[in-house]
Amino acid sequence: MRFALIAVSVLSVAAWGQASSDPGTAAAIRALEKQWTVGQARNDNRALDMIFDNGLVYVEYGRLVSKGEYLSRIKAQPTNLDQISIEPMTVRTFGNTAIVVGSYSESHIHRGKRTLQQWRFVDTWVYKQKGWVLVAAAAAPVAK
């Protein structure tokens, strides 16, 4: 969904909560969010496998999918069909846990007509042996 993309424009990023005293962690998390976006755009499952925890839960278009299901879909999808713009996000860290709240706009072209939908998301990252990994992600469509 969100990352089949193509243009990424990070307009601004704010960090607060404990992140204000740990800008390095917030920067690392933002970099991982970007890796996710780029990895999905390139159908790079190997890169995504590294940043997704094996127990990842992802709510995609209202459906609960596992890491395996998500990666299978990414692998099968063509690139360049959708366009995503990542908008402002905040990163809050709580020790070994980081919460990212942000929004993105997703445009589709269906039968020659472009539609735009904005989503607001929460991603949860946990620091494990190999570094930060994504353990949960979910988004809700912003009411028009």
Place this chain on the structure above:
Amino acid sequence: MNKFVLVAVAASLAFSQASAQSAYDSEIQSRVMALERLVRVQALPGGDFKTLDAALADEFVLVSFEGRSQSKTEVLASLRSLDSLHYVIQDMVVRVHGDTAIVTGRFQMSGLRGGKPFARQGRFVDTCLNSDGRWLIIASVSTPAS
């Protein structure tokens, strides 16, 4: 012989470590499940704001069904503005990642706000955190189910 004994001891230690981890996760799952039931089954429909205040971290953030981001204060104010709320959950699952737990499930809610009826059904994803031995909900997303 000595090598065999070492391997056996190592295997035994690994097994007991795995068992201890499993027991820990199971304990945490029960505690987080209890927290979620307290919040979603009792406090939400019952309008128990004291319990809600204690269960939600001060930094709590909700991404609502309508895609709005709300702070703890805003969520509590929004709940106080309801005339009534009926709330049901199902398919709740807790996944433990050390001191973090992810809770997924489905919900159905209906009620009255300002005399007008409303109804929603969808999925929720909560992030819970162990804060000095006390589990708190630090983030939540509600989204329409497909």
